[in-house]
Amino acid sequence: MARKPSDYQSDIWNDWCPGCGDFGIVAAMYRAFSELDLPPEKTVIVSGIGCSGKTPHFVKVNGVHTLHGRAIPFATGIKLANPELTVIVNGGDGDLLGIGVGHFVALGRRNIDLTIILHNNTVYGLTKGQASPTLRRGLRPKALPKPNIQDAVNPVSLALASGFTFVARGYSMMTEHLKELIKEAIQHKGAALIDVLQPCVTYDNIHTVEYYKKRVYKLEDTGWNPKVEKIEEKEEKIVKAWMKSQEYDDKIPIGVFYQDPHTPSFEERIKERIPSYLETPPARQKIEREGKTIIDSEAFRKIFSYYIVETE
Amino acid sequence: MFNRLSIIIGGPQGAGLETSAQILTYSLAYLRYGVISDREYFSNIKGRHSYVHFNISSEQIPTSLTYPVQLIAALDHETVFTHFDSLEEGGVITYDVFTEEKTLDTTPSMEEDLKIRLRKIFKELGIDGSIKSLVRYISEDKKIHSVPLNYSEIINEAAKKLVLPASQAARYVSSIIIGAVSGLTNVKKKAIEYSLARRFYDRPELAQQNKVIVETVYDKVVREHGPILELAPSKLNHREMMIVSGNDIVAMAKTVGGVRFQSYYPITPAADESFTIESYEKLEVDGLEIGSILVLQTEDEIAAITSAIGAALTGARASTSTSGPGFSLMVEGLGWAGMNEAPVVITYYQRGGPSTGLPTRGSQSDLLFTLYASHGEFPRIVLASGDHLEAFYDAIEAFNLAERYQTPVIHLLDKFLANSIVTLPVPDLSNINIDRGLIIHNGGADYKRFNLSTTISPRAFIGSNCIMWYTGDEHNELGHIDEDPENREKMYRKRMEKIKIADEEIPEEKRLTYYGPEDADVLLVGWGFVKGVALDALKTLAVKGIRTAYLHIRMFSPFPSKSVEKLLERFDKSKVITVEHNYLAQAGKAILINTGVRITKEVVKYTGRPIYLNELVDGVLKILKGEDRVVLTYGP
Ligand SMILES: Cc1ncc(C[n+]2csc(CCOP(=O)(O)OP(=O)(O)O)c2C)c(N)n1
Numbered sequence: 001m002a003r004k005p006s007d008y009q010s011d012i013w014n015d016w017c018p019g020c021g022d023f024g025i026v027a028a029m030y031r032a033f034s035e036l037d038l039p040p041e042k043t044v045i046v047s048g049i050g051c052s053g054k055t056p057h058f059v060k061v062n063g064v065h066t067l068h069g070r071a072i073p074f075a076t077g078i079k080l081a082n083p084e085l086t087v088i089v090n091g092g093d094g095d096l097l098g099i100g101v102g103h104f105v106a107l108g109r110r111n112i113d114l115t116i117i118l119h120n121n122t123v124y125g126l127t128k129g130q131a132s133p134t135l136r137r138g139l140r141p142k143a144l145p146k147p148n149i150q151d152a153v154n155p156v157s158l159a160l161a162s163g164f165t166f167v168a169r170g171y172s173m174m175t176e177h178l179k180e181l182i183k184e185a186i187q188h189k190g191a192a193l194i195d196v197l198q199p200c201v202t203y204d205n206i207h208t209v210e211y212y213k214k215r216v217y218k219l220e221d222t223g224w225n226p227k228v229e230k231i232e233e234k235e236e237k238i239v240k241a242w243m244k245s246q247e248y249d250d251k252i253p254i255g256v257f258y259q260d261p262h263t264p265s266f267e268e269r270i271k272e273r274i275p276s277y278l279e280t281p282p283a284r285q286k287i288e289r290e291g292k293t294i295i296d297s298e299a300f301r302k303i304f305s306y307y308i309v310e311t312e
Numbered sequence: 313m314f315n316r317l318s319i320i321i322g323g324p325q326g327a328g329l330e331t332s333a334q335i336l337t338y339s340l341a342y343l344r345y346g347v348i349s350d351r352e353y354f355s356n357i358k359g360r361h362s363y364v365h366f367n368i369s370s371e372q373i374p375t376s377l378t379y380p381v382q383l384i385a386a387l388d389h390e391t392v393f394t395h396f397d398s399l400e401e402g403g404v405i406t407y408d409v410f411t412e413e414k415t416l417d418t419t420p421s422m423e424e425d426l427k428i429r430l431r432k433i434f435k436e437l438g439i440d441g442s443i444k445s446l447v448r449y450i451s452e453d454k455k456i457h458s459v460p461l462n463y464s465e466i467i468n469e470a471a472k473k474l475v476l477p478a479s480q481a482a483r484y485v486s487s488i489i490i491g492a493v494s495g496l497t498n499v500k501k502k503a504i505e506y507s508l509a510r511r512f513y514d515r516p517e518l519a520q521q522n523k524v525i526v527e528t529v530y531d532k533v534v535r536e537h538g539p540i541l542e543l544a545p546s547k548l549n550h551r552e553m554m555i556v557s558g559n560d561i562v563a564m565a566k567t568v569g570g571v572r573f574q575s576y577y578p579i580t581p582a583a584d585e586s587f588t589i590e591s592y593e594k595l596e597v598d599g600l601e602i603g604s605i606l607v608l609q610t611e612d613e614i615a616a617i618t619s620a621i622g623a624a625l626t627g628a629r630a631s632t633s634t635s636g637p638g639f640s641l642m643v644e645g646l647g648w649a650g651m652n653e654a655p656v657v658i659t660y661y662q663r664g665g666p667s668t669g670l671p672t673r674g675s676q677s678d679l680l681f682t683l684y685a686s687h688g689e690f691p692r693i694v695l696a697s698g699d700h701l702e703a704f705y706d707a708i709e710a711f712n713l714a715e716r717y718q719t720p721v722i723h724l725l726d727k728f729l730a731n732s733i734v735t736l737p738v739p740d741l742s743n744i745n746i747d748r749g750l751i752i753h754n755g756g757a758d759y760k761r762f763n764l765s766t767t768i769s770p771r772a773f774i775g776s777n778c779i780m781w782y783t784g785d786e787h788n789e790l791g792h793i794d795e796d797p798e799n800r801e802k803m804y805r806k807r808m809e810k811i812k813i814a815d816e817e818i819p820e821e822k823r824l825t826y827y828g829p830e831d832a833d834v835l836l837v838g839w840g841f842v843k844g845v846a847l848d849a850l851k852t853l854a855v856k857g858i859r860t861a862y863l864h865i866r867m868f869s870p871f872p873s874k875s876v877e878k879l880l881e882r883f884d885k886s887k888v889i890t891v892e893h894n895y896l897a898q899a900g901k902a903i904l905i906n907t908g909v910r911i912t913k914e915v916v917k918y919t920g921r922p923i924y925l926n927e928l929v930d931g932v933l934k935i936l937k938g939e940d941r942v943v944l945t946y947g948p
Pocket residue numbers: 049050051052053068091092093094095096119121123124125126127132
């Protein structure tokens with residue numbers, strides 16, 4: 001029998017502020033997981049530090065709550081060591097685009113089959129409302145003593161520039177839509193970003209539910225086709241998606257901006273070099289026989305013959 | 313005939329010196345000589361002075377380097393200027409006659425400091441400072457035998473023979489060094505031929521072209537000078553010898569030890585280890601794959617350690633390899649591994665710090681850092697290897713310990729070891745065990761990763777049949793955040809007590825070794841690369857009638873406190889000396905912290921060059937005359 005959304009709900013009391021957008025994200029995750037019927041023991045949520053970082057504790061699949069900014073490299077190790085796992089990263093905007101932005105870019109370059117759910121609330125929630133890298137210049141959410149004088153980074157544009165092959169934006173209050181995006185992202189073979197607009201009801205008095213309600217519209221309603229149908233189209237599609245990503249004032253598009261199923265995933269690139277990789281990845285190899293190394297003296301001499309000189 | 317020879321070959325970086333050293337080492341190994349060589353170089357790709365310092369023996373595998381040397385083979389004049397005073401009386405220098413008019417003023421690559429020192433010396437000696445004047449002086453005053461060679465003539469001659477443009481033949485100029493050294497020491501041509509064929513197995517034409525140069529020079533020096541430094545036939549009788557750097561041997565060990573995920577961010581002197589592992593990513597025996605290793609070059613060292621931890625959580629043996637600046641970045645990740653009882657191995661090649669420091673020179677100044685790095689308290693195991701063979705076994709044991717005690721393990725090495733190339737018998741693999749610790753494959757629905765019913769909880773892998781949580785926050789048995797004071801105390805103690813268990817289980821005799829006579833009067837205490845030179849110093853000091861022993865510490869956490877304390881008690885305090893490559897005598901501090909015993913005598917070196925036998929012996933003698941601290945500085 002397929003697993004229900006509630007099967008993915010852990011027993012941990014959820015300590016996000018009442019009304020926080022994060023609830024919508026986790027609810028969409030339960031439903032997406034259920035519809036994909038993800039086996040909990042083969043699914044891993046990796047998170048950073050922040051309000052968003054707590055996500056894995058609220059979900060009944062493997063959870064790895066890591067360091068501030070480092071969810072992607074932890075997830076990289078998990079996924080590459082055992083590519084049969086479904087690995088999802090939940091991170092804050094400070095986490096993924098501030099302290100951890102180098103890893104975000106590196107993930108794009110590798111195109112590892114990971115799904116990144118970016119909790120974009122324009123603030124550092126857990127440290128009480130400082131400006132996050134997605135807060136636009138001149139704005140002053142209520143905790144800030146002065147208006148922000150740093151420019152914002154656009155997650156969708158950055159993901160496109162970095163090489164992500166699935167780039168989408170969702171809105172935490174539209175859980176049905178977000179659920180679909182999460183499902184698509186998980187099913188996509190490669191690095192997938194979902195930039196989730198997530199109102200922080202406690203510290204962000206600017207990007208409120210009303211704010212987004214007025215602006216958010218669905219790309220698919222405009223006939224947008226995000227898909228790179230043929231690899232030759234890649235350049236054109238990525239440019240279009242990038243232009244679209246710049247639209248962020250009166251109107252904010254949500255949906256899939258870009259999807260390229262052609263660029264090989266990192267796992268496929270490894271397989272090119274190590275053909276047995278997917279069948280026997282690092283986590284599934286036997287490295288000992290009855291407590292002894294599988295490389296005995298004879299094997300050692302054969303493998304490392306380059307270093308061994310037979311004397312005169 | 314010589315039973316032992318010290319040789320320096322020198323030249324600008326990027327001129328092929330490393331290849332020459334490799335071919336000479338292969339040839340010597342082929343003839344069953346024992347060899348250790350240290351490579352000294354600047355953080356530079358082309359043009360700065362580099363040299364390889366060999367110690368060759370027909371009687372044993374040497375473990376240390378020493379001065380003075382019997383032979384200097386100079387590819388350029390900077391080598392002559394830099395090393396002329398390292399020659400023993402009666403030694404030999406070979407150099408390019410073309411450089412005879414060169415002076416310090418025409419040696420722009422040399423650092424000003426050395427020029428100032430040399431100018432002073434030249435003035436005192438009353439010479440004009442040209443290579444010619446210098447060679448004349450050492451020939452007359454120090455009875456040095458000079459072997460001038462005309463490099464361009466040799467190259468042109470070879471070019472003619474090979475029907476190659478001279479510019480191309482000139483690329484093999486470092487082969488002149490091979491020819492000169494092998495001719496003067498009477499290393500058989502057959503051995504050189506074998507080594508060239510080996511080195512250039514995929515490009516036989518290069519072997520042939522280099523061979524012509526080598527033989528031209530070989531014949532010339534033998535004809536004109538004879539094998540002045542003829543090596544005695546080797547008394548060693550190995551059928552086979554490995555020739556490995558410290559990086560190589562650790563890479564091999566990890567492979568044997570079952571590493572399946574290795575991450576790294578490039579840094580000297582660690583990166584070569586990862587390259588070597590990567591070249592063996594497919595472990596094949598007779599065309600059959602018996603395993604594979606994923607080597608990942610990450611975007612930084614933070615990603616290196618965190619991805620390795622991630623891989624470890626899934627059950628792969630995982631490690632990363634780095635040096636000081638990289639480890640500094642890894643520190644937060646290290647703490648996460650400690651908090652989450654994750655078995656990750658960090659191979660740490662120390663180099664001169666702080667900051668970028670001496671990026672290509674050796675050091676042992678990070679011991680205290682590794683023992684205490686990262687905030688909060690958590691157990692860690694810190695191993696330190698003294699030579700290539702120890703490094704081999706320790707690199708394997710590091711994984712066993714990491715999995716057995718579910719802690720990060722730091723394997724401390726240094727640049728000296730990383731870049732020194734030795735001949736070594738193939739290590740015995742029969743006693744190597746793979747201990748994966750307490751693993752549960754069938755965790756099931758009730759699995760608790762941090763089960764408190766045992767100090768070391770059974771570890772299930774992510775991806776097995778159960779689910780688990782990990783967090784850097786304090787957590788309960790399930791791995792969920794938990795700040796309750798009682799839980800905090802239990803979890804904290806559970807983690808910390810693992811090191812007590814390790815301390816009880818790992819025999820102290822595996823964590824230290826005492827070398828020398830039981831009734832020695834003097835005790836040297838050291839760790840890491842100091843081992844080789846200390847062992848040779850015991851012999852030299854014994855000849856001088858000083859009964860000396862060496863206490864080698866191989867594990868600093870858990871520290872073998874009882875044995876160290878007991879051993880130190882036996883010695884007169886004024887005759888216990890720590891010997892270390894750092895300023896603070898850090899192992900001495902670690903001993904003080906762990907045993908309460910303060911060692912008051914120290915011989916230290918922090919110039920980035922290895923401790924040489926000659927200076928260590930002198931240093932010990934000075935301490936025995938009453939000095940408390942001797943700072944060694946020998947070596948250019
Ligand atoms: C290395 C480090 N620096 C600083 C912090 C403190 N810190 C905790 S959460 C956080 C910011 C969280 O903001 P964001 O990533 O946007 O997540 P949110 O809480 O908004 O979901 C910071 C800076 C930390 N945990 N680690």
